[in-house]
Amino acid sequence: MCRVEMPVPDPSSRVYIMTWNVVCRGPIEDLRCALGLEPPVIPEALPDMYAIGFQEVSARPQHLLSQAFFEEPWIQAIRNALHKYSYVKHVRLQGLILAIFTKREHLIQLRGIQSTYTRTGLGGVWGNKGGVTIRLCVYGCSMCFVNSHLAAHESETFQRICEYNTIIEKQRFVDSQATNILTHDYTFWFGDLNFRVDDCTMEEMKASIENNTYEQMLQKDQLNRVRNKGEAFHEFTEQEITFPPTYKFQIDRMGYNFSHRKPAWTDRVLFRYTKNAYENVTLDLKPHQYVSHDLYIQSDHKPVSAFFTLKVNPRHTGLGVIGACLVAALFLGVQHFCLHLPQVFAKPEQPIIHFIPVETWIINQDSFAWYYTTSDTELKSWDWIGLYRASGNSLCLR
Structure with a gap:
């Protein structure tokens, strides 16, 4: 039996979130700064995973048609910026896009990757507003990422509350x-x-922005108010905002556009975690950074990013060989291949999948890989086996 040594993962995982309303324009500016990759880059401090959300990506028919043959330009731009990371999945709802990337060494630890979306525009008929979601498990911990674009305009607070609750109620996994x-x-x-921001005149806002004093504006921020009242997002936490309002700016120029809209913190990152989800461990989340990236000028919004460290299971290797080790099992004669998916921090048990070694492979001819399961194993339609190139950099099957 061949033993494949796997490195013990760090007990924490670094997650980087970036959100940007790109106002129907394609990628023009270098994204590395917004992704925390501006030089000098310290490899040891890089995120383990990226979750990147865009709003108002062009959804014109000609653009959607071109994507039947070519990759969405924003996804390609992220791929280029994160060329050392592996693409996991993306989901799109008209102008909403959410994409997940991870370091290559973590690919074999991902489980249960699912995506869904909820339309909230025009009473749930139109997808110009809504939420797109990707959920997955990493080292035994379940994670959920939601990118949403809610109703616009200062007077539509109640509609935004309704849309939040609609997304919460409708999305199931x-x-x-x-x-x-x-x-x-x-x-x-x-x-x-x-x-x-309610109850603030334009002059008051200009003065606060010029003086970098945002406390009074944030007290009147609609999101803070509805959270305090328990109407929406009260289940979530937000880091302290120390950056200026991220909307509305002049496009392709520095400075706010005060002519039509009051400045506001429309672009946000919130988080929550279940501290005592398990009997034998306490989960933990530490926020480290919450910033806007003011040098970007191609949109009337500024990109916003947040950086977190999460506690994960350092011993949860379980299926730790789903891609590369499957090849090892077939070619090196490994007779047992562990497909056990324990709860976080649970003790690993015996393998439930057993591969029968393949004695001979013949080039250019179809071959079969036979396996059997333990008697108490229940196979489901979501179960699958993937074969990947040894140099592969994506979970997409080829």
Whole structure:
């Protein structure tokens, strides 16, 4: 039996969130700064995972048609910026896009990757507003990422509250432990939430921005108010805002556009985690950074990013060989291949999948890989086996 040594992962995982309303324009500016990759880059401090959300990506028919043949330009731009990371998945709802990337060494530890979306525009018929979600498990911990674009305009606070609750109520997942957004171990909700600032004149806002004094404006921020009242997002936490309002700016120029809209913190990143989800461990989340990236000028919004460290299971290797070790099992004669998916921090048990070694492979001829399961194993439609190139950099099957 061949033994494949796997490195013990760090007990923490670094997650980087970035959100940007790109006002129907393609990628023009270098994204590395918004992704925390401006030089000098310290490899040891790089995120383990990226969750990137865009709003108002062009959804014109000609653009959607071109994507039948070419990759969405914003996804390609992220791939180029994160060329050392592996693409996991993305989901799109008209102008909303959410994409997940991870370091290559973590690919084999991902489980239960699912995506869904909820339309909230025009009473749930139109997808110009809504939420897109990707959930997955990493080292035994469940994570959920929600990118949303809620109703616009200062007077539509109640509509935004309704849209939040609609997304919460409608989105469901095929997972016995985390069936909805709020039941995951870690949940991140971000995007153009479109909450504005009440009871502030334009002159008061200009003075606050010029003096970098945002306390009074933030006290009148609609999102803070609805959270305090328990009307929406009260289940989530937000880091302290120390950056200026991220909307509305002049496009392709520095400075706010005060002619039509009051400045506001429309672009936000919120988070929650279930500290005592398990009997034998206490989960933890530490926020480290919450900033806007003011040098970007191609949109009337500024990108916003947040950086977190999460506690994960250092011993949860379980299926730790799903891609590369499957090849090892077939070619090196490994007779047992562990497909056990324990709860976070649970003790690993015996393998439930057994591969029968392949004696001979013949080039250019079809071959079969036979396996059998333990008697108490229940196979489901979501179960699958993937074969990947040894140099592969994506979970997409080839």
